[in-house]
Amino acid sequence: MNLILETERLLLRPFELSDAEDLFIMDNNPNVHKYLWQKPTQNIEExxxxxxxxxxxYTENKIGRYVTIEKETGKFIGWTGIKYINDHVExxxxxxxxxxxxxxxxFWNKGYxxxxxxxxxxxxxxxxxxxxMNAYTHAENGASNRVLTKCGMQFVEDYPDKDGVTWKWWQMKKSVQ
Known part of the structure; x- marks a missing residue:
């Protein structure tokens, strides 16, 4: 896939192997994993x-998470995007x-x-x-829960994962015009 998309302040493009170092720096930060599974990445091979x-x-589903870059600086700020979930039950x-x-x-708290x-x-x-479209967030992740609410996703229900951690299930349906 070589589809490059953009918003006012962001460039969105498919991942390349050359993004591994930036991805590692982000995913090695325990704060980034606070509301995930508390398992920061330990080495660049991961x-x-x-x-x-x-x-x-990208190949199998024609979509996936995209590298997200701040236009003004060209810096990797993380990833965003749509993923087709067919490899596990959520x-x-x-x-x-x-x-x-x-x-x-x-890059938190900048509206990105x-x-x-x-x-x-x-x-x-x-x-x-x-x-x-669905999404799921850790129940205590107030920032992500606010983002989804602000963008029009509807909270459906709380649910526990296999470890008893509570998550929120979100959904939005295409409006018929």
């Missing part, structure tokens, strides 16, 4: 494997479109998550013709 996995999704669901993002802590979320929801519904 980041390379993650990128290969994402690239496989809240009793599989074979669904999931919106998600992860940003480097240095909201900007990217508005973009990807519009892209998913209007370019990909997705009928339903």
């Amino acid at each position: 980041s390379i494997e993650i990128i290969k996995y994402i690239q496989k999704q 809240n009793g669901n599989t074979n669904f479109y999931d919106y998600g993002y992860r940003l480097d802590e240095r 998550a909201t900007e990217a979320t508005f973009f990807w929801l519009d892209y998913g519904f209007n370019q990909m013709n997705i009928k339903e």
Whole structure:
């Protein structure tokens, strides 16, 4: 995939192996993983494997998470995008479109998550013709829960994962015009 997309302040492009160092720096930060699974990446080889996995999704599902770059500086700020979940069950669901993002802590609280979320929801519904988009967040991740609410996603329910951690399930359906 060589599709490059953009918002007012962001460039969005497919992952390349050359992004491994930036991905590792972000995912090695325990603060970034506070509301994930508390397992920061330990070495760059893990980041390379993650990128290969994402690239496989591009081939198999024609979509996946995209590198997100700050236009003004050209800096990697994290990843955003749509993923087709068909490799595990989440809240009793599989074979669904999931919106998600992860940003480097240095780029938090700048409105980038909201900007990217508005973009990807519009892209998913209007370019990909997705009928339903889902997302899930850690119940205590107030910032991400606010972003999804602000962007129009509807909270559906809380659910526990296999370790008893509570997550929130979000959904948005394409409006019929």
